[in-house]
Amino acid sequence: MKQMNKKLNFTTNFHYYRWNAENPAKSREKFMGTLKKVLEERVPEDLHLKIQSLHYKVDDRIFVQLIGNTKDDLVFVSNILNEITGKTYDTQNVPKNKPLHGILRSVGKIGFGVFVDVGIESPVKEVLIPLHRLRSQLVSGRKLPLADIVSFYGFMDFLPVEIEVVKIENEKGGKMRFEGKFSDDFLNQIEEWTNSGLDFIFTTGIARQMIKRTIAKRGHTIDIVQIDRLGPLETVIICKEGTNAPGIISHIGPFLPDCRFSTMRSKKLQKFWNQKK
Secondary structure (H helix, E strand, O other), rough: OOOOOOOEEEEEEOOOOOOOOOOOHHHHHHHHHHHHHHHHHHOOOOOEEEEEEEOOOOOOOOOEEEOOOOOHHHHHHHHHHHHHOOEEEEEOOOOOOOEEEEEEEEEOOOOOEEEEEEEEEOEEEEEEEHHHHHHHHHOOOOOOOOOHHHHHHOOOOOOOOEEEEEEEOOOHHHEEEEEEOOOHHHHHHHHHHHHHOEEEEEEEOOHHHHHHOOOOHHHOHHEEEEEEEOOOOEEEEOOOOOOOHHHHHOOOOOOOOOOOEEEHHHHHHHHHHHHOO
């Protein structure tokens, strides 16, 4: 086998976090092992390539080093991994009108929109999706308060989303301001979920395997269609028709203290759209 001597480095747009962790050091170490497995699952078996290094940076974002035979293979795999973790950008090199992996932050703490971390550094900046654009994209311009929109779609901190930066402005003092919107693919996913007539449970702060294990132990496997990974510590649980998402949360929640939950109830959304018509 040809010796692997090409390297590629990138920093993920993923800040490690864990709700209520009793042993932070052990939790951080365990997560890194989980993340390595998650990323390795996406590396095609026919490529002679591996994850050489994985470690925390000072800001708790995660540095990844790939090693392989060719630069093209490394770039190809890094693009696949970026779908899970995103990557970082300098403030001067943030792409406009291009889908970017983002993470919701400070949800519900302001009334004029939601902030999204897309990995902008030097200095650190988050992208604002203003309320008027949320209304336009998610509720056809209806003047609902932000709290209602957040509740409808189950938005919460650390939930992965896909957005596009649509406006970059220079403010006084040389600071920069970024505005965005949800990408078409993200909106299409929401529309697909809405049309399903099912309940969805979003989880943050814990790996998918632990969610699956707890659901099985609590006897709810029969109530679930599937559990999809949205990010390293984020999932969406798709409930079967007739299954009540809040009921599932009440049964599994006490056994997952490091997890946060939110719901998207498509029949509630369908009722909203029918009333609007």
